[in-house]
Amino acid sequence: MFVIEPINPKVDDNIQHKINQKTKPLGALGQLESLALQIARVQHSGNQHLLSTPLQIKKPTMLVFAADHGIAAFGVSIAPSEVTTQMVQNFVQGGAAINVFCRQVGFELEIIDCGILQPLTDQAKVIDQRLGAGTNAMHLTAAMSLEKVALGFELARHLVSRHVDAGCNIIALGEMGIGNTSAATAVMSAMLNINVEQCVGRGTGIDDATLVIKTKLINQALDLHQHELVSPEAILAHVGGFEIVQMTGAILAAAEQKILVLIDGFIATAAALVAVTLFPQARDYLVFAHESQEQGHKLLLKQLQATPLLSLGLRLGEGTGAALALPLIHAAVNFYNQMASFDDAGVNNVV
Ligand SMILES: O=C(O)c1ccc[n+]([C@@H]2O[C@H](COP(=O)([O-])O)[C@@H](O)[C@H]2O)c1
């Protein structure tokens, strides 16, 4: 299992003092200030000696986890499962939104096949971490076994370790998987014990009639497995998805390695909920990039006490919101490292 240390709060006051002494009215950089505080807490890890070392963003890496979902064959999305593989091919060819934004902001992009229905014929540019060829339809049987959840956690842990060993100190999590808003909704509803109706949304943009079917099938899945949903791992196994499992594992691995994790939209946030429920101390390492248009995301973020950086009405997934938030992470790091203090600049201290 994961070993995750909580951040030592010993130097929190020193960090806050440094932010307050920058040449600006107190708090005037708004959310960038709490972001800088969080990044400094992660990177200084309570160590007085590290206070004078600059914050760093090293090898920012976007991990996009792709998988298919059995429930997608029952009319819950605008698209068939084949689109998952087609989009993974698009990622490999560099033509998707996530490719464009990663190039723009300087993210390394890695695509992980966690279990798409039809693997690519040329897998060279995709990391093979397949847990199956799509999950089982969760309203008929468990999506996967508990063994697959454990295996998914371990695969994600190795993936994150490889990047940390190569010098990366911030990962972002995105996903691709037709049907995965149904799985994420079921996970959210089961984890928080709230009605499906409060969690479910239109995903890729389904109409009213499809939303009725989607809500019914998710409720059916939760009813079917109600006595089995006894732990976060059991919830993932019965109503989760291969990409949700591996994103959960990646979050826990990143927290274990004490690096920042930038969380994308609704599905990645559902994984964050599972991770933080398993290990509350993992929360310190998470930055929530944006509020998605998906109906349940607002409530999910609230449960995680998260104030997302952006609100652009995105509902694409792939990690697009997380990619767009990277310049804000740089802004927080740069003001912390480079702005003069009142003393340095000879400006009257207004604090
Ligand atoms: O990230 C989000 O908040 C988000 C919201 C709605 C849809 N998506 C993407 O759309 C797909 C899932 O939608 P659906 O309707 O097939 O469940 C999947 O590939 C996600 O990346 C993503």
Ligand SMILES: Cc1cc2nc[nH]c2cc1C
């Ligand atoms: C075309 C398409 C692209 C996507 N990217 C993420 N989810 C998606 C769903 C569809 C349908």
